[in-house]
Amino acid sequence: MATETENGAVDAAHGAAEAGGAGMPQLEFSTFGNQIFWLVVALVIIFFVLSKIALPRIAGVLAERQGTITNDLAAAEELKQKAVEAEEAYKQALADARSEAQKIVNDAKAEIQADLDAAQAKADAEIAAKTAESEKAIAEIRDGAADSAKEVARDTVKEILGAMGFSADARTVTSAVNARTKG
Amino acid sequence: MATEAHGEETGGLVFHPLDQFIVEPLFGNAGDPVHWYTITNVTLWMALAVLAIVALFVFGSRGRAIVPTRTQSIGEILYGFTYKMVEDVAGKDAIKFFPYIMSLFMFILFANYLGLLPMSFATTSHIAVTAVLALAVFLTVTIVGFVKNGVGFLGLFWVASAPLALRPILAIIELISYFVRPVSHSIRLGGNIMAGHAVIKVFAGFAAIAAISPFAVLSITAIYGLEVLVAGVQAYVFTILTCVYLKDALHPSH
Numbered sequence: 001m002a003t004e005t006e007n008g009a010v011d012a013a014h015g016a017a018e019a020g021g022a023g024m025p026q027l028e029f030s031t032f033g034n035q036i037f038w039l040v041v042a043l044v045i046i047f048f049v050l051s052k053i054a055l056p057r058i059a060g061v062l063a064e065r066q067g068t069i070t071n072d073l074a075a076a077e078e079l080k081q082k083a084v085e086a087e088e089a090y091k092q093a094l095a096d097a098r099s100e101a102q103k104i105v106n107d108a109k110a111e112i113q114a115d116l117d118a119a120q121a122k123a124d125a126e127i128a129a130k131t132a133e134s135e136k137a138i139a140e141i142r143d144g145a146a147d148s149a150k151e152v153a154r155d156t157v158k159e160i161l162g163a164m165g166f167s168a169d170a171r172t173v174t175s176a177v178n179a180r181t182k183g
Numbered sequence: 184m185a186t187e188a189h190g191e192e193t194g195g196l197v198f199h200p201l202d203q204f205i206v207e208p209l210f211g212n213a214g215d216p217v218h219w220y221t222i223t224n225v226t227l228w229m230a231l232a233v234l235a236i237v238a239l240f241v242f243g244s245r246g247r248a249i250v251p252t253r254t255q256s257i258g259e260i261l262y263g264f265t266y267k268m269v270e271d272v273a274g275k276d277a278i279k280f281f282p283y284i285m286s287l288f289m290f291i292l293f294a295n296y297l298g299l300l301p302m303s304f305a306t307t308s309h310i311a312v313t314a315v316l317a318l319a320v321f322l323t324v325t326i327v328g329f330v331k332n333g334v335g336f337l338g339l340f341w342v343a344s345a346p347l348a349l350r351p352i353l354a355i356i357e358l359i360s361y362f363v364r365p366v367s368h369s370i371r372l373g374g375n376i377m378a379g380h381a382v383i384k385v386f387a388g389f390a391a392i393a394a395i396s397p398f399a400v401l402s403i404t405a406i407y408g409l410e411v412l413v414a415g416v417q418a419y420v421f422t423i424l425t426c427v428y429l430k431d432a433l434h435p436s437h
């Protein structure tokens with residue numbers, strides 16, 4: 001192992017010596033011109049590609065996106081406002097409808113009450129009229145009945161007197177029946 | 184790459200942790216000279232980084248969707264993250280440098296992550312690359328500082344809140360620290376990436392020994408996890424330091 005390592009070290013030194021005078025490819029001055037030339041070419045290409053094409057394009061995209069986001073946020077805010085307004089309007093409409101319904105109910109109640117009152121009054125009046133009429137009819141019937149009873153009584157009296165052989169004048173009979181039936 | 188370069192060596196422990204960083208022509212032989220225009224593995228992996236960035240940001244956002252696709256969403260997250268970082272750290276008036284900072288950030292981020300693919304080449308592990316990035320930041324910041332503030336930019340080095348006697352000394356220290364910035368800025372990134380990749384390769388070398396290979400494989404897994412973190416963090420650190428330097432340039436008063 002020791003000899004191997006020694007060999008390796010010798011090889012390394014040998015290789016380094018072979019690679020260039022100073023041992024480091026970085027210090028191989030003969031390649032500097034080549035590296036610098038290609039570096040400058042590469043940098044110039046990168047600079048022009050970036051500054052003329054890529055960076056303005058990316059800046060544009062970022063600005064556009066920012067604008068879109070801002071617009072969307074504004075639109076969202078507006079829609080939210082509209083939603084709030086719509087809710088307000090809905091609530092208002094609901095309240096209006098409620099009060100309207102209440103009013104209609106009250107009106108209907110009042111109307112029905114009025115109709116009811118009128119019908120009641122009319123019915124009362126009719127009933128009163130009917131009652132009066134009935135009373136009148138009853139009174140007539142009663143009067144009629146009393147008269148009929150008197151007549152029957154007179155006739156009966158006349159018949160009885162006739163059967164017993166008395167003759168009585170009509171006036172006396174009538175007054176007698178009237179006197180009996182009074183009260 | 185190690186096996187290509189040193190295929191003739193057999194047996195024993197073979198450590199070539201730095202061979203993965205060798206810059207070599209993509210076409211032709213390994214030993215061919217590398218000219219400035221040669222298409223190398225650096226070219227390939229930088230091109231892949233460019234393509235990945237184009238795919239993510241250009242094709243990903245092709246739909247310009249209000250509700251983004253997954254790819255577009257990733258691009259938007261990176262955009263938002265970087266934009267916020269520039270705005271928070273460097274200030275609102277630094278926003279016009281946002282594409283510049285975004286380009287640096289994305290290049291480093293994608294190069295770091297592509298470099299973590301097995302058999303890939305980590306372009307950001309090279310000091311030549313990170314030094315150019317850091318110098319670009321340094322020069323930009325310095326020029327912007329003088330253009331925006333004129334001579335007032337030198338107020339950055341003149342600490343007005345310190346006692347008068349201390350100010351020249353502090354000015355020297357501030358001046359040195361200012362010029363050390365690109366050095367630390369570049370070595371921090373390059374060193375981190377290089378060290379991580381080299382350590383993985385060292386453990387991979389140990390995996391050849393049967394007795395410790397389970398430990399070596401576990402270590403590679405652990406270090407790889409750490410490197411995934413480092414790749415993101417180092418790109419982030421490079422970018423946020425760029426923003427800090429830019430803030431100094433725009434508002435030099437302490």
